[in-house]
């Protein structure tokens with residue numbers, strides 16, 4: 342049997358202002374109490390033994406911009422994209438999620454265990470460089486670069502300067 346489990350609820354999306362635009366920084370699905378199960382073909386209600394139904398969370402795909410409470414926001418100087426990509430050299434791997442008979446595969450997230458070569462804009466390939474025009478390959482340098490070159494969301498406070506984190 343194939344059926345659709347339909348959970349009624351609502352989606353909450355969080356927005357913040359960056360450079361005069363409203364950017365979504367996170368989203369969550371809030372499930373309500375109403376759950377319906379319908380047979381896939383007929384859309385007729387089905388009764389199932391719910392103790393045998395595996396739980397699947399309602400986790401949603403998050404937008405590429407992290408919340409300003411959690412971190413810095415990258416803005417590409419060329420194309421204004423907020424998506425930053427870490428490029429590594431070395432072995433890559435990824436899970437095969439779907440195998441088509443003709444040989445078309447769908448892949449999951451790519452994991453890498455090599456060394457970082459550069460950070461670049463995911464959209465246009467703009468490469469982050471330091472003052473000596475060398476590719477930036479350290480996380481700390483990326484953070485410094487972003488702080489120097491990218492406008493941050495309203496209300497962003499560098500957590501290192503909060504009272505809690507000042508050296509005692």
Ligand SMILES: [Zn+2]
Pocket residue numbers: 417418419420421422462463464465466467
């Ligand atoms: Zn770009």
